[in-house]
Amino acid sequence: xxxxxxxxxxxxxxxxxxxxxxxxxxxxxxxxxxxxxxxxxxxxxxxxxxxxxxxxxxxxxxxxxxxxxxxxxxxxxxxxxxxxxxxxxxxxxxxxxxxxxxxxxxxxxxxxxxxxxxxxxxxxxxxxxxxxxxxxxxxxxxxxxxxxxxxxxxxxxxxxxxxxxxxxxxxxxxxxxxxxxxxxxxxxxxxxxxxxxxxxxxxxxxxxx
Amino acid sequence: xxxxxxxxxxxxxxxxxxxxxxxxxxxxxxxxxxxxxxxxxxxxxxxxxxxxxxxxxxxxxxxxxxxxxxxxxxxxxxxxxxxxxxxxxxxxxxxxxxxxxxxxxxxxxxxxxxxxxxxxxxxxxxxxxxxxxxxxxxxxxxxxxxxxxxxxxxxxxxxxxxxxxxxxxxxxxxxxxxxxxxxxxxxxxxxxxxxxxxxxxxxxxxxxx
DNA sequence: AAGTATATACCCCAAATTGGGGGATAACAA
DNA sequence: TTGTTATCCCCCAATTTGGGGTATATACTT
Numbered sequence: 001x002x003x004x005x006x007x008x009x010x011x012x013x014x015x016x017x018x019x020x021x022x023x024x025x026x027x028x029x030x031x032x033x034x035x036x037x038x039x040x041x042x043x044x045x046x047x048x049x050x051x052x053x054x055x056x057x058x059x060x061x062x063x064x065x066x067x068x069x070x071x072x073x074x075x076x077x078x079x080x081x082x083x084x085x086x087x088x089x090x091x092x093x094x095x096x097x098x099x100x101x102x103x104x105x106x107x108x109x110x111x112x113x114x115x116x117x118x119x120x121x122x123x124x125x126x127x128x129x130x131x132x133x134x135x136x137x138x139x140x141x142x143x144x145x146x147x148x149x150x151x152x153x154x155x156x157x158x159x160x161x162x163x164x165x166x167x168x169x170x171x172x173x174x175x176x177x178x179x180x181x182x183x184x185x186x187x188x189x190x191x192x193x194x195x196x197x198x199x200x201x202x203x204x205x206x207x208x209x
Numbered sequence: 210x211x212x213x214x215x216x217x218x219x220x221x222x223x224x225x226x227x228x229x230x231x232x233x234x235x236x237x238x239x240x241x242x243x244x245x246x247x248x249x250x251x252x253x254x255x256x257x258x259x260x261x262x263x264x265x266x267x268x269x270x271x272x273x274x275x276x277x278x279x280x281x282x283x284x285x286x287x288x289x290x291x292x293x294x295x296x297x298x299x300x301x302x303x304x305x306x307x308x309x310x311x312x313x314x315x316x317x318x319x320x321x322x323x324x325x326x327x328x329x330x331x332x333x334x335x336x337x338x339x340x341x342x343x344x345x346x347x348x349x350x351x352x353x354x355x356x357x358x359x360x361x362x363x364x365x366x367x368x369x370x371x372x373x374x375x376x377x378x379x380x381x382x383x384x385x386x387x388x389x390x391x392x393x394x395x396x397x398x399x400x401x402x403x404x405x406x407x408x409x410x411x412x413x414x415x416x417x418x
Numbered sequence: 419a420a421g422t423a424t425a426t427a428c429c430c431c432a433a434a435t436t437g438g439g440g441g442a443t444a445a446c447a448a
Numbered sequence: 449t450t451g452t453t454a455t456c457c458c459c460c461a462a463t464t465t466g467g468g469g470t471a472t473a474t475a476c477t478t
Contacts, residue, residue, distance in 0.1 A: 095350065098347055098350035099350045102347075103344075103347060104347070121340055121343075124340045125340055125341060125344050126339075126340025126341070126343050126344055127340070127343035127344045127346065127347035128343075129343065129347075130335075131330055131333050131334055131335025131336070132334060132335070134330075134335050134336035134337075134338065134343070135312075135334055135335055135336045137336065137346060137347075138307055138311075138312060138313070138336040138346075141304065141307035141308045150423080150424060150425085151424095152424075152425065152426095153424090153425095160372065161372060162406060162409060162410065163369065163370060163372070163405045163406035163408075163409040163410075164406045165406070165436095165463085165464065165465090166464070166465075167463090167464085168406060175425085175426070175427085176426075176427055176428085177427095178426085178427050178428055178429090179425070179426050179427055179428095181427095181465085181466085182425085182426075182427075182428095183425080183426095184465090184466085185466080185467080186424090188466080188467095194466070194467085195465085195466080196372045196465085197371060197372035197373050197374070197377060199372075200371060200372040201371065201372075359452080359453060359454085360453095361453075361454065361455095362453090362454095374434085374435065374436090375435070375436075376434090376435085384454085384455070384456085385455075385456060385457085386456095387455085387456050387457055387458090388454075388455050388456060388457095390436090390437090391454085391455075391456075391457095392454080392455095393436095393437090394437080394438080395453090397437085397438095403437070403438085404436085404437080405436085419478100420477100420478085421476100421477080421478080422475100422476080422477075422478100423474100423475080423476080423477100424473100424474080424475080424476100425472100425473085425474085425475105426471095426472080426473080426474100427470100427471080427472085428469100428470080428471080429468100429469075429470080430467105430468080430469080431466105431467090431468085432465105432466095432467095433464100433465085433466090433467105434463100434464080434465070434466095435462105435463080435464065435465075436461100436462085436463070436464075437460105437461095437462090437463095438459100438460090438461095439458100439459080439460085440457100440458080440459080441456105441457080441458085442455100442456075442457075443454100443455080443456080444453100444454085444455080445452100445453080445454085445455105446451100446452085446453080446454105447450100447451080447452080447453100448449095448450085448451080448452100
């Protein structure tokens, strides 16, 4: 049937693969096409398989990780939706996967309804995520309320983090270049660093800005 | 009942307010506390109302916008979950609201199940979002496939955008300082800019990196 | 009243960075 | 063969950076 969404699985756990296969096969609007142990195998069959959706494990035994695989797929076939399935919910992994182009991020589950709902949400143009992942993604936008920096210092550091120079910061905040320098000196001493990039790195990792 | 989540509404549409009020009142685990036309009013009663959740309209008639209101609430009462309800899904508004500290973002609907599901998801530690919003948030992580920059140039520019200097970029990419300079010169000529901050601004706005 | 934090501004100085100019090699693709 | 990419080198002037000071005014806390 033409309207069916073609699904390919990249997952090296035999049991989970069978499980997903059965779930997908039981729904008319999705077509189970194939499954592979590794990205390498999947990629060599991609033109034949013509998937609309790839369900991708993030930790694979092959040489190419799920994240690298996602990056590759999205660069060559941007129309394919990649949904990550994983047991890990380490924040850096999640964000890397999303940056690599993943359209959704599910924690592994053998629950039939959950998977089908996620595929439906994808079809509606959504981005299926488990609750915990959604929270992490949203948290990524929030800033830390315990920042040692004053509001003005945050203003300055945000601009520095955008690549602005002392004088550009000064112009944008309507203060003198010397004042922006003073702010930066104070930021450095509060954060115990002594360069722009260290300050940005620390402030970003602790979400001070 | 002590386990009930206390909900306050900030919404200036009379009809929608009544509608939400009824929906919340019909579920035992949520307690409708109060509703207000404006952030100003809501804030002056916040100590009395002690909300766990605030449903906040984003376009309000009062002087304080929903986004400013969210920022204020999260700075004073970080434990309160703010969920935005809106008809707008302009991407900048969404991201601003999330950065301001919103825990969820719903497009207005009079659908009972949708609202209750969202509140439940919030209680489970999730971040309720309508499909379209989830897609936008995820898209925010993706990079533009039509970037004129080569992969290596993107690597360089990403590091520059993190505040790294020419020499730091060189060290991190195991190339000489001169090479990183050459890459940057090429980036500038491709993007038609002639400074770090212009390059970062353009590349970010077009999601080249 | 004294102390602390914040925001503003100025001075000096040496070292590093930046942006622009040039040229070069090698690999690979169209 | 021309174009793109990735790598490296030299030169140079202007700007930026980071560190050292000092100073004033406001505001909040104790």
